[in-house]
Amino acid sequence: MTAATTPTIAAEPVKTQVPGMIIEHNVAVTMSDGLALRVNIYRPDKPGRFPVVMLHGPYGKDTPDAEAPAYQDAWKKLLIKNPELCKTSSCRFIRWEAPDPERWVPDGYVILHADSRGSNASPGLLDPFAPRHTEDYATLISWAAHQPWSSGKVGLLGISYYAINQWQVAARRPEGLAAIIPWEGAFDHYRDVSHHGGIPSTAFQTMWFARQVAINQHGNGETPYRDALTGAVATGTPLPASLLRVNRIEPAEASLRQPFDGAYYHERTPDGARIEVPVLSVGNWGGQGLHGRGNIEGYLAAGSAQKWLRIHTGDHHAPFYAEDSLSLQKRFFDRFLKGEQNGFDSEPPITLAIRRPDGVIWRSESEWPLRGTQWEHYYLDTAGGGLAAGKAPAAAERSYAAQGEGLSFTTAPFTADTEFTGPVKLKLWVKSSTADMDLFATLRLIDPKGHDVTFDGASEPHAPVSQGWLRVSHRRLDAERSTEARPYHPHLVAEPMTPGQAYEVDIEIWATSIVVPRDYRLALTVQGRDWELPGLEGPFKGSGPFLHVGRDAALYGGTNTIASGEGQESYLLLPRIPTSR
Template sequence: MIFQKDVPVPVGDGLVLRANVFRPEGEGRFPVVMAHGLYGKDVHFADGFAPQWERLAALHPDLFTTGTSGRFLRWETVDPEVWVPDGFVVVQVDSRGSGKSPGYLDPRSPREIQDYHDAIEWAGKQPWSNGKVGLIGISYYAFTQWAVAALQPPHLAAIVPWEGFLDYYRDAYRHGGIFSDGFTSAWWPRQVLVNQHGNGETRYRDRDTGLPNTGPALSPAMLESNRTDYVGEFLRHPLFDEWYRERAPDPSRITVPVLSAGNWGGPGLHLRGNIDGFLGAASEQKWLSVHDGTHFESFYLPEYVALQKRFFDRFLKGEANGFDDEPRVKLSIRSPHGSVRRGETEFPLARTRWTALHLDAASRLMRPEPPAKEGAVSYEARGEGVDFSTPPMESDTEITGFVSARLWIASSTTDMDIFAVLRAFGPDGSEVIFDGAHERTPVSRGWLRASHRRLDPMRSRPYRPVHAHDRIETLEPGRSYAVDIEIWPTSLMLPKGYRLVLTLMGHDFEYPGLPGRMRHDHPQDRGRPEFSGTCTILTGGTQASTLLLPIIPD
């Protein structure tokens, strides 16, 4: 293949970004697959993300030894040596303010998304391009696809957002109104600032040149003045205001073909947006695939690469390869013993039997029948919370789709953070723990700050609450309130004899010895006294607390 390094890509305000271009040898025009982001087009996967590289190599030792040297592999983007031989041009662009591209570093900002639009149009007009550009990539490289596709660049022909959020507020940074700090505060210095354009202290080196991948060094003062205060912005914007609205793509403006891939083990970043993007896109040709395992693993597995290529062969090359006949929805149905893939025609599944389980404070059980008496159970907000369990399943039971809880609560303070965790346990009492996108994970999770309990009536559904997050409504201490909690979608075949458990607590759920990444513990957001005190769950009678499950019949 032909490899062109640091190719200039002009954008609308006169700035020039830098890209690496990989294209087939010989004459011809080829479709383009592109990624535009800030992890460094010249940072090798193994250099930037060594633990993930080592794990991937251990899980699949032959993954990068057949048909590729792995020399050009970059974090969360396609391997050019795997794609170019099949007739694609691969373009990887350093976004504004990162790597070799100068400018003000402001991740996922409207200016960055406009740059992406301009880069797509540049690629679509090159002499080696057939005029059709497809986008593909994980996480950062997925969210930006949703955003730029909503701008409708003329040369954009298809997108493959792989595990990437859509709603800047609800999907990633303000779960239930609670600031998701654990990932954000670590991500900014470790994965972004280290790759800021002009960072002479970066640990990254371009393997081709041995030089820093960030271009000529700038002074610390200039670096600081040339970037946004990323974490500070989230703290200054606790509600869904104009700052979030200009960063929230409108999926109804997306009209190109979409292959959206989410991860059941990605509560907190890599699931909700893929489902909402699929449901909300105006595209006539759209597919949803939800898998399990780590997010960097699935993207590179041969079966998924083949799926990605078939999609682009159809919509970038115009091949009649039968992709239109693929099931519009394909799900990995998890179980304690592995998972199986299954095709469906819609999501949520039309045959879903929505089943409400009533919480009982006295027995700590969840059953279809309401408890005989009203009850209440309290826990310390900083403590380990309270569990409600189903009896052992009488038969194999599939739970696939949206999950929610309606709780009656009271607090000894003026607010209350609720962390709802859906868990599964075997007959021997051992917990079912899954390999998630980022960390080992339970069945699913949900969050809500009680002062954000107001729903968005236009977006909420009977089986799925969506909160407005447009005002703060504090609690009167000791008074009871009804709140609805969105627990992220899930899929689980629960065998006979297993139990489902709902854990309610006032802080992040973490397994012993396994600190989570998707934490919510910033002192400016969670350190105030209203998030201490005593929390109470009321059950039965006029204050019935319930868990709504999507049961899939045989």
């Protein structure tokens, strides 16, 4: 962007004072290439140096949740689930997926919220996952650590995008970074975000970018958003649409140009071994498609000597603001930013919400996969549609139309409550009438009346137990990184199928937790398209927004076949947790 076309933002920051808090608005911070990004600083109205909790992203640091059209449903659910929230805070400063300054500043923290390059008040190229943005974040962290109101210790906090870029910047080890809380994010940019089992997941990327990112692009005169503090257009002086378009890179388009896991994704996936600060990784069992796998992968990959994993369930937004969550976040930062000896070091490394149809039971664990896990093979029977532990049935095979309902395999009713918590693997023997096939595997819970039991997930109110995906031409395994419980595909080349020939494939189904009550059953559905719960209308039908559209109908719309039984054993590997360990 030239000087003549750069939208203008007030050269001097606007200082706004509220009781107990000073707000410095649109402070300019210069990056390594000379570009200035804009930040809001919320700090205690008293002398002293305070630890900094910060976030950096594209959603607009000045757009209130309550006024943003894209967030209205989430805002309503947030208030229903946290009815006291706006009694303990004015809620004026809550931004999407960000901590509320009014609940942090009184406890001696500075909240710093930065508009990332190309968004809201910050000029530049809008490319949310680019390494340049990670470099900017590192610069901001070090800048914050050296300010006169800063103690020199910086922690990172936020949901989703704000969790993803925590992992990325932590691997750069910027000066001042002292602890991170990546809350429902992603870690592996290829496997968690852009491709599932090698299948492009572009529907969500397109929707997310249009509704939540491009609308906040710097210079977007069509934005409906206004700066909550000044009332001005939050994105600066409008630019022509042609200039806006060339000044952004849309993730869905970029990922379609990069079908294999190469340099593009490696630049966006952190080297976990380089992460050395304390980590509290918080995931969601109902986060299939974006917010489940990454928190476990990040926790396992992090080189930090002090790290914790916590997995809850429920929707994506409201739990972050709940009182128990706020207390957890503050205890962690009180320990690692303030140095308080509050016992957090002695917390169990893993805390899990063990799901049941009627709620959850919290439990502490010491290792992943869980200590005492008994791996059980549930064999598919294509002849009768069964799914049973024991030995493989007689050899058989069955075909289905790839874009149809697929095949479902169901267990007998369980005779006692049975828990499965951990990674899940599906091994299949498959054929296709075409040179490739996409496999969509859905693990479901069925009640005694034959109805699906679904769960309120991160982005889907009718989520199944878990899901997994694989493009069969990506079937090759990385022997060093695969385990018996979790296959790892390098996704470096496509190896077409010979029509009619059988192939052995392993599918990673994202880790889960479910207690199957007595008289309930498990079901596995395998098909060539995204799973939908029958009878639902609207955008949420079981797989949320993480759909896999735009695939070649001729290549991925053929007739698929699953083989089972002796010599071609197809099975589901489940992590059973004994009642006494």
